[in-house]
Amino acid sequence: MRATYMYGAGDVRVVDVPDPVIQQPTDAVVRVVRSCVCGSDLHPYHNLPDTPGGKTMGHEFVGVVEDVGRDVSALRKGDFVIAPFAWSDGTCDFCREDLQTSCRHGGFWNANGVDGGQAEAVRVPQADGTLVKVPGGADPALLPSLLTLSDVYGTGYHAALKGGVSAKTTVTVIGDGAVGLLAVLAARQFGAERIILMGRHKDRTDLGVEYGATDVVAERGAEGIEKVRGLTGGDGTHVVLEAVGHMPAYEQAFGVVRAGGVISRVGVPQYDEAPIGFGTLFGPNVTLTGGPAPARAYTGRWTTALR
Amino acid sequence: MRATYMYGAGDVRVVDVPDPVIQQPTDAVVRVVRSCVCGSDLHPYHNLPDTPGGKTMGHEFVGVVEDVGRDVSALRKGDFVIAPFAWSDGTCDFCREDLQTSCRHGGFWNANGVDGGQAEAVRVPQADGTLVKVPGGADPALLPSLLTLSDVYGTGYHAALKGGVSAKTTVTVIGDGAVGLLAVLAARQFGAERIILMGRHKDRTDLGVEYGATDVVAERGAEGIEKVRGLTGGDGTHVVLEAVGHMPAYEQAFGVVRAGGVISRVGVPQYDEAPIGFGTLFGPNVTLTGGPAPARAYTGRWTTALR
Structure with missing residues (x-):
């Protein structure tokens, strides 16, 4: 099959590789119908050191189950599924607490022998826990929308949920990429009436206004x-x-948060150390929260609601 | 009167200074009955550069109202009062939200012309908003306990409250000073059944065990x-x-927090930058919260309950 590999900054190639096969009894193989390039793919695209063996890419995809291991019970060949950007067993305590990104037997795509979703097919570990079946299959017109449930919408939603957005809170969204725009949408859905979108791409911020931003x-x-x-x-x-996820966005965040407020991060931080002292977070009692979204939890709920 | 001034690291003197007087119609003058040395006083005690004019000290005290300005309506001469470690107007939106440490017309002691509580008397700005009257006056036997409401108990309570401690959460408390021990007490009061106290002074950790620590x-x-x-x-x-409040304590904190958990800081951070990237807070969805406690809010509630 063909798959997308990255060999260094700016060096992306579509290469021929062996088809994926079941390796564990809990695996499934999914034929990819739609896959995304994520904002977080830009980080290796700009910074990946030379990698002669190449690095598989992609962690957002929807597709059709082609094969299942003998311990997979919730899925069958032909099911249309959404793959969240982390794989997880669905049974451990973290999964039961809806923190599938910290699953005890899970992980992220493109690491530890698990390949990526920018390929014609993917081996999916812990398939019962990981994959969300779309009841009744996928309407082709809905494919782009379903694909947002793989990462970007769950991530925007996670930001708003962890931030405690409600009808009583004013909100600033930093970033007009797909996640930022869907954070606007989620903030509106949580009832926020004042949503300030920080972004400088007019075509995107116009969409943000459509989604509920009151100021740009x-x-x-x-x-x-x-x-x-x-x-x-x-x-x-x-x-x-x-x-x-870049430092200037974090600096922006503590610059515009109200005393007693919350900064909820979902952009993957490209920094390690950052200001959190008296003058930034501590003095004004600002809370810093967020992290990788448990998209599996949210998508599972939303697709159950479709039934 | 006599007052405590610090002139540099390790250089503390009791000096004669003019008695405080009413300067604003919202001021009171309080005769100090008991005052504390705070853990945070140790920071200037170790690091204060030479300060020829001296620096007033102290931000935790209880005492008796000696004089009030003409706009003070809730207090009278002779009232026994608790002073929280921040002064506040009690009427602005932040005060009404119980974030008196961010009061629009408030501030901290020992800054901007407001002196400190390690003195025989203190001018208290925004007296109606700042001071908490003890109904019926103070039983002398209760003075040390009442003094804890000025800072350390409110601060320990704030840590537990912002951390979301409940019967469902396990808790680690870092530090066996007064605040750490009262954070143990507060955690127990919020229902935590497993409280690990990190500290190496046996006399203090023994008290921590009495307050509810299950492990040291x-x-x-x-x-x-x-x-x-x-x-x-x-x-x-x-x-x-x-x-x-020191960096090793913060490093300890992210080292022992469970994925999806909360670090609640109340030790005044003696650092500005610290790790908050993927490997520490972001990846495991850890929330960082805390700040200066709105002791005024908590103490106001507790003493109202005494009536």
Whole structure:
């Protein structure tokens, strides 16, 4: 089959590789129908050191079950499934607590012998726990929408949920990529009436306005912070959803959060150390939360609601 | 009157200074009956640069109202009061949200012309908002207990409250100072059944056990983390209450927190930058919260309950 491999910064190739096969009795093989390039793929695209053997890519896909191992009971050949961006057993205590990204027997795609979703087919470990079956199969017109449940919508939703967004909170969303825009949508669904979207791509921020953003701030850095503060009587917003992952976005976040508020990060941080002292988080009692979304939990609920 | 001033690291003197007087119509003057040395006083005691004019000290005190400005309505001369470690107007939106440490017209002691509580008397700004009257006056036997409501108990309580401690959570408390021990007490009051206290002063950790700690870990660093992990099946605890403020305590905190858990800091951080990337907070969806406790809110509730 063909699969996408990355060999270094900017060096992406479609190569021929052996078809995936069942290795464990809990595996499934899924034929990929639609797959995504994620904002987080841009990080290795910019920074991956030379990797002669190549690195498999992709962690968001939907497709059709082609084969299942003998211990797979919830899925059959022909089922249409959504794969979340982490695989998980669905039975451990973390999975039962809806923190599938910390599953005791799970992991992320493109690591430890598990390949990626930017390929014609994928071996899926812990298939019963990982895959979400779409009841009644997939309407082709819905494929792009279903694909958002693999990562970006669950991630935007996770940001808003962990941030405690409600009708009582004002919200700033940092980033106008797919996750940022779906964080706007989720914030609106959680009832927020004031949603400030920080982004500078007009076509995207226009979509953000359609999704519920009430204000758009194109400026960045000190100027962007000033603008958001100006829109909020100098205070900033109760919740900030950070959907980028670079340090300037984090600096933006603590610059526009209201005292007592919450910064909820879902952009994968491209930094390790960052300011969290008296002047940034501690003094104003700001909470920092977020992480990789348990998309499996959210998508499982939403598709159950479709039945 | 006599007051305590610090002139540099290790250089503390009791000096004669003018008695405080009403400056604003919202001021009161309080004669100090009991005052504390706080763990956070140790930071300037170790690090204060030479300060020829001296620095007033103290932010935890109880005492008797000696004089009030003409706009003070809730207090009278002779009232016994508890002063929280921040002063606040009691009327702004932050105060009404119980975040008095971010009061729009408030501040901290020993700054901006407001002196400290390690003195025979203190001018208290925004007296109606700041001071908590003890109904019926103070039983002398209760003075040390009432003094804990000025800072350390409210701070331990804040740690547990912001950390979301409940009967369902396991807890690690880092630090066996007054705040750490009262964080143990608060955690127990919030219903936690497993409370691991990290501290190496046996007299203090013994008191911690009396307050509700179920385990004591005297080891620090990697060894301490290992020990807590060993006590929790390798996972760490749902909540970590960090009551120290030095970097090793923060490192301890992310070393012993369970995935999906909360680190609640109340030790004033003596660092600015710290690890918050994928490997520490983000990957395991750990929440970082805490800050200066709105002791005014908690103490106000507790003393109202005494009426």
